[in-house]
Amino acid sequence: MTNPDRLWDTCADSLRTQLGQSTWLAWFDGVRQLSGGDEPASRTGTGEVNRQVVLSVPASVVKERLEARYMPMITEELGKACGGQVKVRLTVATEPGLSDESVLSVEPPPPGAAARTEATRSTSPAAASTATALNPAYTFDAFVTGPSNRFAEAAAQAVAEMPGSAYNPLFIYGGSGLGKTHLLHAIGNYVHQHFPHRRVLYVPTETFLNQFIHSMRTKAQTDFKQRYRVCDVLLFDDVDLLENKEALQEEFFHTFNALYQSSTQIVLSADRPPKQFLTVDDRLRSRLLSGVTTTVEPPDLETRLAILGKKAEGIDRSVPPDVLEFIATNIRHNIRELEGALIRVTAFANLNEESLTLDLAEKLLADVVAGNQPRQLSPAMILAATGELFGFSVEELCGASRRRSLVTARHVGMYVCRQLTDHSYPMIAREFGGRDHTTVIHAINKISTLMAERRQIYEQVIELMRRLQAGG
Numbered sequence: 208m209t210n211p212d213r214l215w216d217t218c219a220d221s222l223r224t225q226l227g228q229s230t231w232l233a234w235f236d237g238v239r240q241l242s243g244g245d246e247p248a249s250r251t252g253t254g255e256v257n258r259q260v261v262l263s264v265p266a267s268v269v270k271e272r273l274e275a276r277y278m279p280m281i282t283e284e285l286g287k288a289c290g291g292q293v294k295v296r297l298t299v300a301t302e303p304g305l306s307d308e309s310v311l312s313v314e315p316p317p318p319g320a321a322a323r324t325e326a327t328r329s330t331s332p333a334a335a336s337t338a339t340a341l342n343p344a345y346t347f348d349a350f351v352t353g354p355s356n357r358f359a360e361a362a363a364q365a366v367a368e369m370p371g372s373a374y375n376p377l378f379i380y381g382g383s384g385l386g387k388t389h390l391l392h393a394i395g396n397y398v399h400q401h402f403p404h405r406r407v408l409y410v411p412t413e414t415f416l417n418q419f420i421h422s423m424r425t426k427a428q429t430d431f432k433q434r435y436r437v438c439d440v441l442l443f444d445d446v447d448l449l450e451n452k453e454a455l456q457e458e459f460f461h462t463f464n465a466l467y468q469s470s471t472q473i474v475l476s477a478d479r480p481p482k483q484f485l486t487v488d489d490r491l492r493s494r495l496l497s498g499v500t501t502t503v504e505p506p507d508l509e510t511r512l513a514i515l516g517k518k519a520e521g522i523d524r525s526v527p528p529d530v531l532e533f534i535a536t537n538i539r540h541n542i543r544e545l546e547g548a549l550i551r552v553t554a555f556a557n558l559n560e561e562s563l564t565l566d567l568a569e570k571l572l573a574d575v576v577a578g579n580q581p582r583q584l585s586p587a588m589i590l591a592a593t594g595e596l597f598g599f600s601v602e603e604l605c606g607a608s609r610r611r612s613l614v615t616a617r618h619v620g621m622y623v624c625r626q627l628t629d630h631s632y633p634m635i636a637r638e639f640g641g642r643d644h645t646t647v648i649h650a651i652n653k654i655s656t657l658m659a660e661r662r663q664i665y666e667q668v669i670e671l672m673r674r675l676q677a678g679g
């Protein structure tokens with residue numbers, strides 16, 4: 208039999224092989240055996256040894272994760288190693304300096320620390336905007352995994368649970384509408400909820416660029432630097448926008464380095480690998496790739512079905528499986544379009560109190576299915592068509608007036624822009640008069656709900672999309 212003090216070491220190799228290197232490093236690396244070498248705790252009726260093994264883990268997040276997911280595997284392996292049944296208990300290591308994660312998630316911060324955090328929060332514009340800049344609907348729970356995105360999700364989850372220590376930087380790339388922004392927000396939402404005194408900053412590269420230009424103009428460079436250098440988790444979305452912007456790449460490199468050296472967790476997304484859009488600096492490229500790089504790919508049919516099923520749960524009506532299957536089979540490349548199609552058919556059925564059948568779905572989505580190669584549309588075209596449909600000028604749509612009918616038109620335009628172009632929230636925000644991207648998130652959520660409640664809104668959205676697709 209294995210030396211009872213070394214049971215864990217004995218199973219480590221086998222576990223590592225079964226789990227894969229990345230999972231092992233994220234969750235098992237700091238696990239140690241505390242006890243288990245004692246006399247057997249009891250003997251069962253059949254004479255089998257029933258031993259208790261106590262393992263120490265570096266943080267309570269690790270403990271929760273191992274308990275939730277890996278206990279049967281651990282128990283089985285330890286059982287094999289000692290030739291009998293074992294009972295496994297996990298305990299969070301308490302030695303000072305071993306880990307601060309456990310302290311963070313188990314105990315609230317001391318009163319002084321909380322006050323300090325609050326104080327910095329209220330004085331720092333970057334921190335103040337943190338919570339609202341995240342879309343609360345983009346969580347890990349709402350993210351469906353499949354072969355196309357499993358590793359990206361696991362890496363994002365590991366980063367969220369142990370910011371700054373698992374994978375740094377984490378670089379996620381892949382095509383439009385495949386969940387990159389969703390994963391970045393999910394990390395942000397998770398950290399925000401579980402480590403409230405850690406500061407998360409979600410920065411669309413578009414915003415970074417605008418603030419950079421603004422700081423150059425107003426000579427407020429120190430503010431600019433400060434804003435980005437006071438956070439614990441920085442989520443940089445769409446960094447491919449750095450392409451052809453050399454001064455910005457330079458600034459980005461300095462910001463990145465400063466953060467990296469202070470162990471800030473950095474997560475980046477792009478639509479391509481860095482070598483395809485970073486032109487000035489090899490150092491920056493290799494830095495971005497020095498952590499973990501992972502991709503999101505178009506989901507297979509099964510995953511598309513699962514995603515639709517999940518989105519349908521949030522809708523106040525049941526969607527028959529053949530309708531889900533029809534949508535999943537016909538819309539293949541973009542999850543945003545999948546969602547859009549689902550909203551379209553469920554909203555229609557709701558408004559007309561009709562039952563949602565395959566026939567109806569086929570009819571409603573005929574254009575989407577037939578075309579499947581949408582026309583290239585620009586926000587300018589969408590703004591013009593929106594103005595025309597609602598009887599407003601583009602200036603009015605982009606202006607500041609909050610007149611009700613105008614606000615509705617603006618929001619419908621933003622929704623359609625999200626549906627028919629690859630533009631990110633901040634890009635849409637800029638096109639609609641330089642607003643904040645959170646306004647766009649809000650508008651899109653609102654319109655997708657209103658479509659099922661107000662016939663007029665539904666018809667305006669569909670009509671606007673129809674005109675744009677038809678090129679009229």
Ligand code: ADP
Nearest residue numbers: 349350351383384385386387388389514542543
């Ligand atoms: P990207 O940033 O890659 O262009 P987004 O993150 O904006 O894509 O995703 C587009 C839409 O698809 C979002 O509404 C998002 O919630 C949804 N989505 C993407 N991937 C998934 C997934 N795996 N599970 C559930 N929803 C997803």
Ligand code: MG
Nearest residue numbers: 387388444631
């Ligand atoms: Mg995105």
